[in-house]
Amino acid sequence: MRIHVLADSDTRWKWGAGLAVGLAPGSEVHAHMLRGRSTPTARQLAEVGIAPASITEATLAGFAAAPELDGADLIILGTVGGATHAALHALARRFSGAPRRPVVMTGYVGVVYEKMADGLLLRAGADIVLANSPFDRRRFTEVYEPLGIPVSCIVQTALPFLDQRPYDANRTHATHPYTVCFAVQPSVPADRNGRLYMLRRAISHARLRPGRDVLIKLRSKPGEATTHVEAFHYQVLAEQLEEPLPPNLHFVYGNMSDTLDRTDLLVTVSSTAALESMHRGMPTAILSDLGVREIHGNHYFTGSGCVTDWTAIDEGDAPLADESWTADQGIRAVNPYGELRHRVEQLRGAVLPPISPYYTADSAPEYVGALLRRRGLNPDGSPGAAAAVRRPSGPMRRTSRRVLKVAYQFGVQRVAPKIQQWGGV
Numbered sequence: 001m002r003i004h005v006l007a008d009s010d011t012r013w014k015w016g017a018g019l020a021v022g023l024a025p026g027s028e029v030h031a032h033m034l035r036g037r038s039t040p041t042a043r044q045l046a047e048v049g050i051a052p053a054s055i056t057e058a059t060l061a062g063f064a065a066a067p068e069l070d071g072a073d074l075i076i077l078g079t080v081g082g083a084t085h086a087a088l089h090a091l092a093r094r095f096s097g098a099p100r101r102p103v104v105m106t107g108y109v110g111v112v113y114e115k116m117a118d119g120l121l122l123r124a125g126a127d128i129v130l131a132n133s134p135f136d137r138r139r140f141t142e143v144y145e146p147l148g149i150p151v152s153c154i155v156q157t158a159l160p161f162l163d164q165r166p167y168d169a170n171r172t173h174a175t176h177p178y179t180v181c182f183a184v185q186p187s188v189p190a191d192r193n194g195r196l197y198m199l200r201r202a203i204s205h206a207r208l209r210p211g212r213d214v215l216i217k218l219r220s221k222p223g224e225a226t227t228h229v230e231a232f233h234y235q236v237l238a239e240q241l242e243e244p245l246p247p248n249l250h251f252v253y254g255n256m257s258d259t260l261d262r263t264d265l266l267v268t269v270s271s272t273a274a275l276e277s278m279h280r281g282m283p284t285a286i287l288s289d290l291g292v293r294e295i296h297g298n299h300y301f302t303g304s305g306c307v308t309d310w311t312a313i314d315e316g317d318a319p320l321a322d323e324s325w326t327a328d329q330g331i332r333a334v335n336p337y338g339e340l341r342h343r344v345e346q347l348r349g350a351v352l353p354p355i356s357p358y359y360t361a362d363s364a365p366e367y368v369g370a371l372l373r374r375r376g377l378n379p380d381g382s383p384g385a386a387a388a389v390r391r392p393s394g395p396m397r398r399t400s401r402r403v404l405k406v407a408y409q410f411g412v413q414r415v416a417p418k419i420q421q422w423g424g425v
Contacts, residue, residue: 001024001028001030001073001074002027002030002071002072002073002074003020003024003027003028003029003030003072003073003075003076003249004018004029004069004072004075004076004102005020005029005031005032005052005065005075005076005078005081006028006031006032006063006067006076006077006078006352007033007034007040007078008033008034008036008038008039008074008078008080008083008089008404009038009040009045009110009254010038010040010041010045010047010048010077010081011037012078012109013033013040013045013048013078013160013309014048014050014310015078015105015109015159015160015161015228016078016396017029017031017048017050017052017075018161018270019076019105019130019157019160020074021050021105021160021345022078022160022336022346023074023149023339023341024221025320026055028240029050029052029053030053030056030068030246031045031052031054031055031056032053032055032056032057032058032063032066033045033056033057033058034054034057034058034060034063034083034112035057035058035059035077039057041109043090046127047253047254047255048142049255052270054068054109055119056094056323057278059375059376059377060083060090060113060376060377061085061090061377061383061384063090063381064087064091064093064381066119066381067096067104071144072102072417073102073103074102074103074105074348075091075102075103075154076102076105076106076107077104077105077106077126078106079106081118081119081122082122082371082374082375083375084106084122084123084287085122085123085125085357085368085371085421086124086371086372086375086377086381088104088355088357088364089357089368089372089377089380090127090377090381090382091104091355092354092355092356092357092381093240093380093381093382094381095355096354100148101352101355101386102261102415103127103128103344103347103348103352104126104127104128104355105126105127105128105129105130105344106123106126106129106130106361107123107128107130107131107132107157107324107386108130108132108136108274109182109272110132110275111272111297111300111329112132112136112139112272113294113297113299113300114294114297116139116143116145118325120140120143120144120168121143121147121358121359122358122359123142124149124357124358125355125357125358126153126226126355127153127337127347127352127355128153128155128156128340128343128344128347129153129154130156130157130340131154131156132156132157132159132178132329132330132332132333133156133158133328133330134156134327134330135299135328135329135330136156136329136330137139137156139390140154140246141154142373147358149358152404153417155339155340156330156339157274157330157332157336157339157340157341158330158331158336158337158339159272159330162275162276162332162333162336163274165279165280166259166281167264167280167282169259169281176213176262176281177211177212177213177248177265178211178212178213178264178265179214179215179262179264179265180205180209180213180214180215180263180264180265180267180313180402181210181214181215181217181259181260181263181265181267182202182214182215182216182217182267182268183217183266183267183268183271183273183274184198184216184217184218184268184271185219185268185270185271186219187364188233188269188270188271188296188297189232189269189290189296190231191232191319191360192231192232192237195232195234195237195257196232196237196289197289197358198234198269198287199234199237199238199241201217201289201310202214202216202267202284203238203245203246203249204310204314205310205313205314206245206246206248206249206307207246208314209245209248209314210248211248212246212248213248213250213251213348214246214250215249215250215251215252215259215262215263216235216250216251216252217252217253217256217259218233218234218235218247218251218252218253219274222289222386225294229303234251235251238251242380256276256331257276258272258275260273260280261275261280261374262277262301263277263282263345264282264318265282265283265284265285265313265318266282266283266284266285266288267284267285267287267289267313268284268285268286269286269287269296269297269298270296270297270298270301274286274306275329278306278326279326279331279332280303281320283318283319283320284306284319284321285302285306285308285312285313285317285318285319285326286298286301286304286306286307286308287308288307288308288309289309289310292307303322303325304321304322304326305319305320305321305322305325305326306319306320306321309368337391343346348388350387351372358405361379361380362407365379384416386389
């Protein structure tokens with residue numbers, strides 16, 4: 001199967017590529033990196049560990065016009081809601097009247113705890129909208145059904161990065177100490193005081209428990225971008241403290257799965273890493289120190305039995321997730337790709353209808369017009385003036401170079417013609 005993944009960040013590439021590999025092992029997977037603020041660096045892409053058959057960087061208009069999409073069997077849109085909706089319009093125009101088109105699939109990288117209706121309607125029009133759990137499937141249906149959106153597009157699967165080996169609660173710590181990992185998030189909490197508080201509590205825990213290793217798992221290095229803006233990087237904040245850090249506290253980067261391999265207790269406010277640790281059967285702490293609030297996303301975990309605080313963790317608390325809650329959240333799902341494989345094969349063998357995004361220039365002219373213009377498209381999905389191909393300079397030139405660096409690192413033989421014409425080699 002030929003699968004093309006459009007991603008706007010390292011996290012969404014990890015999700016889209018993981019889905020492609022889990023859905024159809026051995027498939028030909030092509031990566032398209034959406035040019036923007038959070039376009040991944042070479043380090044971030046290599047960290048995912050999935051080597052694509054080709055890798056390109058493009059605008060939405062450039063992606064939709066890519067000639068290789070004619071031979072695609074499946075397109076996975078791993079982008080934020082607005083970009084996904086714009087991509088649906090561009091692809092609808094691209095394949096209008098075509099005798100054949102690829103199946104288009106999208107979904108969510110993690111837990112859906114905010115702007116659910118908005119995000120779902122921006123994704124409506126894809127052939128498949130993935131629900132990561134029975135809980136999500138019920139909620140998505142409650143939004144789509146009353147609006148007349150076919151609920152047959154909702155297909156249940158599981159997050160692709162949950163398929164990891166289980167945690168061994170009886171493993172010996174003779175060779176390494178009990179390890180607590182604080183999984184940070186770029187924007188939760190978002191303010192400097194909140195992030196300083198979390199940093200100081202992790203440092204305090206390391207001092208109180210000198211026999212433990214305390215890891216602060218960072219998403220990106222200072223200066224790198226992620227999906228969400230990180231205004232106050234933990235490592236930078238630590239360097240500004242007028243105190244030495246305890247020797248058992250470490251800042252770590254890299255694949256979350258590799259970090260969990262050495263972890264005994266995962267601590268976070270609401271990171272998707274909590275789902276990974278719960279899937280392994282690992283003790284997981286959802287922090288309530290700054291409140292259980294929708295803005296923090298930790299309200300999503302109220303039924304898990306894992307909501308606690310740093311003081312309790314200092315005293316030895318290591319909660320395990322409630323099994324009935326985890327089952328409803330799609331954690332430890334049996335055969336998570338079964339329904340998805342069946343649905344993809346059904347669609348591949350059918351004559352697909354035109355791609356029909358929920359919002360149109362007639363039903364929501366102001367909303368759609370502004371949304372598409374911001375992404376270089378006209379209201380009909382055609383390339384706008386801002387989408388014209390130009391030879392980039394400055395930061396954009398460096399972006400094309402970093403994508404090429406990853407291409408050569410992965411041993412990719414074919415690089416996008418547009419990148420080549422930029423002179424990025």
